Amino acid sequence: MIDKGFPCSKAKGLEEASAGMTCFGYRLVPREEKGRLVQRHFDRVASRYDFMNTLLSFGLHHLWKRRAVMSAGIQPGFRVLDACGGTGDLSLLAVKALQGTGQVVLYDINRSMMNVGRRKLQRRCRGVRVSFLQGDVQSVSLREESVDAVLVGFGVRNVTDMERGFREFHRVLRPGGRLMCLEFSRPTASWFGWLYDLYSFTLMPLAGQLFVGSRQAYTYLPESIRLFPSPERLAELLREIGFVRVTFQRLTNGIAVIHLGTKAQPE
Numbered sequence: 001m002i003d004k005g006f007p008c009s010k011a012k013g014l015e016e017a018s019a020g021m022t023c024f025g026y027r028l029v030p031r032e033e034k035g036r037l038v039q040r041h042f043d044r045v046a047s048r049y050d051f052m053n054t055l056l057s058f059g060l061h062h063l064w065k066r067r068a069v070m071s072a073g074i075q076p077g078f079r080v081l082d083a084c085g086g087t088g089d090l091s092l093l094a095v096k097a098l099q100g101t102g103q104v105v106l107y108d109i110n111r112s113m114m115n116v117g118r119r120k121l122q123r124r125c126r127g128v129r130v131s132f133l134q135g136d137v138q139s140v141s142l143r144e145e146s147v148d149a150v151l152v153g154f155g156v157r158n159v160t161d162m163e164r165g166f167r168e169f170h171r172v173l174r175p176g177g178r179l180m181c182l183e184f185s186r187p188t189a190s191w192f193g194w195l196y197d198l199y200s201f202t203l204m205p206l207a208g209q210l211f212v213g214s215r216q217a218y219t220y221l222p223e224s225i226r227l228f229p230s231p232e233r234l235a236e237l238l239r240e241i242g243f244v245r246v247t248f249q250r251l252t253n254g255i256a257v258i259h260l261g262t263k264a265q266p267e
């Protein structure tokens with residue numbers, strides 16, 4: 001089911017893509033092309049993004065996001081970065097956790113996604129300041145050690161150089177600050193994995209065709225999930241970058257995973 005003969009479906013993750021090339025779903029593309037394809041993808045889905053998330057996850061994404069933001073240890077007064085913040089679900093939960101004092105910076109490369117987020121947050125936020133910054137997480141335009149917590153939900157999968165993004169999150173975090181990364185992964189039970197493959201390679205693209213007018217947009221989603229590193233490998237990468245107390249928790253048989261890491265305090 002997974003192997004459709006494209007080069008990326010044969011690679012065991014992005015590390016195996018050829019030099020100068022990377023994976024956009026199962027397509028092997030020049031590295032500089034991936035950013036453009038990701039932009040086009042989110043331009044296409046932005047207006048229906050929230051609806052499709054709720055439909056395709058049967059509403060579960062709300063529970064995962066709530067659990068994820070609760071585990072990030074946000075305290076009133078914190079400055080929180082919602083990286084790859086998109087339509088702002090994690091920002092909204094961070095605003096609630098801040099209890100009226102502090103700041104949220106929603107940082108995203110795609111204007112259409114942020115515009116949906118801006119409308120949603122304007123309607124529902126009181127007290128806490130929310131700023132919208134358009135930019136690439138591979139080079140975050142914030143000062144070193146200027147935020148207390150970094151949240152990234154379903155975002156890093158789309159970033160050409162994910163490691164560079166994580167290094168940036170480490171740079172902008174203050175010592176003792178926490179990173180929370182919520183991402184899709186593979187189910188742990190094989191029977192569930194089989195059903196999940198069937199669902200994601202048949203019904204997901206069909207729903208994309210029906211509701212967004214693009215089958216391809218919702219083929220990219222399951223393909224990019226299959227290529228994402230395992231939770232163990234991602235935890236290892238976070239430790240290599242310098243995060244300490246790295247843990248992960250699987251949700252719904254491993255379909256989604258929360259990773260936590262802390263920036264070490266100086267000795």
Ligand SMILES: C[S@@+](CC[C@H](N)C(=O)[O-])C[C@H]1O[C@@H](n2cnc3c(N)ncnc32)[C@H](O)[C@@H]1O
Nearest residue numbers: 084085086108109110113136137153154155158
């Ligand atoms: C799947 S959406 C997730 C949105 C939101 N965090 C959520 O949980 O619903 C991924 C977001 O990552 C953004 N993104 C992708 N590559 C990015 C990059 N290099 N820098 C910043 N944002 C990026 C996209 O524009 C999109 O809004």
